[in-house]
Amino acid sequence: MTDSPTLSYVNVFARDIVALSQFYMDVFGFTEIEKIRSPIFRGLDTGRSSLGFNAQDAYGLLKLDEFSQVSGIKFLLNIDVASAAEVDEMTPKAVSLGAKLVKSPYKTYYNWYQAVLLDPEGNVFRINHMLE
Structure with a gap:
């Protein structure tokens, strides 16, 4: 097997x-x-x-x-980081490097902390941290 x-x-x-x-x-x-x-x-x-x-x-x-x-968004990249603080640090870093912020870091209903962005070519990605 x-x-x-x-x-x-x-x-x-x-x-x-x-x-x-x-x-x-x-x-x-x-x-x-x-x-x-x-x-x-x-x-x-x-x-x-x-x-x-x-x-x-x-x-x-x-x-x-x-x-x-x-056309249209066909996938979503999810990139997990070690802490909510890293979500907060990497979000403006991504924007400074050409990403577009779609949704600022927030706590989800399923207890994750995340930001939603578009990369420089318009692909959607999230920076995530699962809260305890």
Whole structure:
């Protein structure tokens, strides 16, 4: 019997894979997985899984051309941090690096503390901390 499935990567299609991956490295301190770098891909080690950035050329490579113009928010990145104070620290840092604040840090009904933002390419992400 094999181990249970695990999430290895979340890949984001990006107009500028270098700039967008650098944004996430600068805000969260993620490191690039240089051995998998290519002209159309950058991967970041997030600690538990990985975050990948695909250039627009990957649509053709994956036979996804007909879906490349789908509009609207289709995913939500959730990045957990160690404390509510880190949510408060990283939110303005992300904004200073080009993110747009959608919802300031707040306590949710399910007892998390989080902020909702759009990265420089308009992808939605949350900075989260689960309260006790």
